[in-house]
Amino acid sequence: MGREKELIDVIEKIQNDASGFIAASLVDLESGMTLAVKSARADFDLTAASAYNSELVKQKLKIMNTLGLHGVIEDMLITLTEQIHLIKMVNRGTFLYLAVDRSQSNLAIVRTAVSKHAGALS
Amino acid sequence: MPTVDKERGVLVVRVVYDGPPMSGKTTTLRSLAQGLGVPITSPAEQDGRTLLFDWVDYVGGLFEGRQIRCQILSVPGQRELAARRQALLSSADAVVLVADTRENEIAKSYERLRELLPWCRSHDPPVGVVIQANKRDAPDSVPRSRIHAEFAKIAPIAIVDTVATSGDGVRQAFVFGVRLALDRVRALSTSSRLREGPMEIETPAQLIEQLTPLSVAPLADASVVEPPISGTFPELEQLAPYRDSLPPASQREEKPDQVERVFIPDPMMPGGFIWPPVDGRMLLHEVAQLDQTPVRTRRGDWWASGEGWRFHSAAGSLFGDADVGRNKLIEWARLHAAHLQRLSSGRTVILADAGAGRFRLWQLVRVTQALRERLLSCVTEADAERLAQEFQRAAYHLLRAQRTFQSNEVCLPCTLWTVSGDLDRQPQFVGLMPKPGTAPLDELTGPELLVREFRPLLRSLESERPDYARIVEALRHSQSGGVGEALYQLTTAHN
Numbered sequence: 001m002g003r004e005k006e007l008i009d010v011i012e013k014i015q016n017d018a019s020g021f022i023a024a025s026l027v028d029l030e031s032g033m034t035l036a037v038k039s040a041r042a043d044f045d046l047t048a049a050s051a052y053n054s055e056l057v058k059q060k061l062k063i064m065n066t067l068g069l070h071g072v073i074e075d076m077l078i079t080l081t082e083q084i085h086l087i088k089m090v091n092r093g094t095f096l097y098l099a100v101d102r103s104q105s106n107l108a109i110v111r112t113a114v115s116k117h118a119g120a121l122s
Numbered sequence: 123m124p125t126v127d128k129e130r131g132v133l134v135v136r137v138v139y140d141g142p143p144m145s146g147k148t149t150t151l152r153s154l155a156q157g158l159g160v161p162i163t164s165p166a167e168q169d170g171r172t173l174l175f176d177w178v179d180y181v182g183g184l185f186e187g188r189q190i191r192c193q194i195l196s197v198p199g200q201r202e203l204a205a206r207r208q209a210l211l212s213s214a215d216a217v218v219l220v221a222d223t224r225e226n227e228i229a230k231s232y233e234r235l236r237e238l239l240p241w242c243r244s245h246d247p248p249v250g251v252v253i254q255a256n257k258r259d260a261p262d263s264v265p266r267s268r269i270h271a272e273f274a275k276i277a278p279i280a281i282v283d284t285v286a287t288s289g290d291g292v293r294q295a296f297v298f299g300v301r302l303a304l305d306r307v308r309a310l311s312t313s314s315r316l317r318e319g320p321m322e323i324e325t326p327a328q329l330i331e332q333l334t335p336l337s338v339a340p341l342a343d344a345s346v347v348e349p350p351i352s353g354t355f356p357e358l359e360q361l362a363p364y365r366d367s368l369p370p371a372s373q374r375e376e377k378p379d380q381v382e383r384v385f386i387p388d389p390m391m392p393g394g395f396i397w398p399p400v401d402g403r404m405l406l407h408e409v410a411q412l413d414q415t416p417v418r419t420r421r422g423d424w425w426a427s428g429e430g431w432r433f434h435s436a437a438g439s440l441f442g443d444a445d446v447g448r449n450k451l452i453e454w455a456r457l458h459a460a461h462l463q464r465l466s467s468g469r470t471v472i473l474a475d476a477g478a479g480r481f482r483l484w485q486l487v488r489v490t491q492a493l494r495e496r497l498l499s500c501v502t503e504a505d506a507e508r509l510a511q512e513f514q515r516a517a518y519h520l521l522r523a524q525r526t527f528q529s530n531e532v533c534l535p536c537t538l539w540t541v542s543g544d545l546d547r548q549p550q551f552v553g554l555m556p557k558p559g560t561a562p563l564d565e566l567t568g569p570e571l572l573v574r575e576f577r578p579l580l581r582s583l584e585s586e587r588p589d590y591a592r593i594v595e596a597l598r599h600s601q602s603g604g605v606g607e608a609l610y611q612l613t614t615a616h617n
Contacts, residue, residue, distance in 0.1 A: 003290050003291050004290065004292070004294065005288075028183075028297050028390060029392075030301060030304070030390060030391075030392055031190065031297065031301055032182070033190075033296075047181070047182045051183050051190075052184065054183070055187070065479075068479065070477075071478075092475060094390065
């Protein structure tokens with residue numbers, strides 16, 4: 001995994017490609033701590049969002065275990081009325097969390113932008 | 123000591139930044155605070171030197187549903203303030219050792235780690251340490267490989283390169299420190315020793331009050347006092363099934379035909395899948411820097427070796443279920459704990475995701491010189507008398523090891539490959555740990571063991587050393603009693 005500045009560079013590339021960018025972070029799954037952050041909105045609590053989304057991923061992994069599903073999580077999409085949130089697993093211990101404004105973007109754009117650059121985060 | 127503050131719904135952990143004077147502790151905390159978007163408090167400074175501490179309070183991350191509040195502190199580096207440093211370190215749940223990696227300064231950090239590590243490891247559970255290799259942008263900074271090699275001589279430890287002035291790598295080192303602190307929290311939690319209630323120190327002002335009366339003269343002895351070493355291994359408790367673990371999944375069929383995920387050491391893997399919990403993660407961080415990819419042997423085992431490490435997983439160590447794998451990990455951990463005094467240092471057992479819901483148990487062992495390697499180096503370097511003496515010492519060491527390795531639970535194989543080559547210390551087992559439940563070997567003893575281990579070596583010596591007759595003569599006249607006599611008999615027996 002790259003250094004914080006390199007990680008932020010990658011997040012900025014995603015920001016440029018995904019219109020309606022609100023915020024993004026690279027998150028350590030186990031602790032929910034952020035390794036790199038970038039936000040375009042001061043009122044968006046990216047630290048808290050990253051932490052609670054780590055819990056979301058962990059719960060999903062538990063569900064998969066209960067169901068005996070042997071695959072891995074590639075990404076998780078959450079569509080809100082006004083926002084799209086995407087969680088993209090970078091490796092087993094780290095994920096990218098991205099929030100965009102739904103009125104300025106769509107699922108396809110978000111996924112394409114993230115898939116294009118996420119490899120550089122691992 | 124980590125504390126659960128139920129009233130506020132937070133877990134409080136303390137990450138302490140230690141290091142020699144002027145290594146960049148305060149700069150690191152300033153940089154970290156800026157990156158985290160929180161203020162830093164530096165109560166007292168004189169000419170750029172910290173007199174008390176730097177304090178950063180950060181709430182981020184989540185542990186078992188509670189927010190993590192990190193009290194991030196730096197210690198004063200000056201020797202005159204050792205009592206304050208000691209007080210701060212004694213409250214740490216993880217330590218980030220900031221090392222100035224410039225040519226003329228790096229030795230101070232090696233020294234600091236030598237002093238710090240025994241103290242951190244004597245805690246129960248141990249306090250994790252991560253090295254922040256700082257000032258990597260300096261023109262005279264020591265090459266990375268040399269830093270790693272030097273620190274590795276002290277202990278296998280996690281090292282993160284940083285440039286504190288620009289913030290490069292600082293957050294990465296911090297998050298790893300938090301991970302180590304959470305490993306400690308988990309160990310305390312599963313053994314019901316996690317403190318609950320309000321924090322003793324909530325603010326910088328309270329900490330100032332605590333530290334100010336402390337002496338500003340150097341401590342009489344080492345600046346960090348070593349507490350008594352615990353005789354128990356409570357880190358085992360942390361491997362007990364998760365409190366919130368799922369009920370065991372129904373019996374699943376393993377799919378041996380499915381391709382396994384290639385093992386990649388991951389220092390950020392979940393807690394509870396590594397033993398020992400804190401040291402194991404530090405070690406894993408170091409191993410992750412290596413370029414080693416395990417390969418499958420004909421027997422079906424997985425194996426990698428090089429750069430001072432061995433990775434091994436037996437063919438049958440693949441489990442179709444995390445719960446089954448964790449139970450096996452506990453068995454392995456108990457076995458290691460029971461033999462800790464007999465084992466070489468630098469070992470970890472981990473349960474790694476093998477893909478398709480399966481998990482594989484691995485043991486990672488740091489390579490330690492074995493008796494055979496020691497003897498082989500002597501064969502090329504030592505004169506006849508010295509070589510004969512080395513053989514006798516080694517034989518004595520091997521017999522001593524054989525007695526030490528005997529146990530009811532597992533019999534550690536006793537060979538020239540598996541016994542440590544340091545003859546001045548108690549013999550240690552340097553090989554791969556046998557599987558728990560392996561039937562004890564019918565290990566040879568006394569002269570029979572010497573015959574098995576030394577005869578091939580003596581044979582090769584006969585063809586390689588023109589002064590072989592002198593070596594035999596030296597063995598014949600040895601004063602070491604039975605061992606020298608037994609070796610001499612070996613040289614005559616095969617002629």
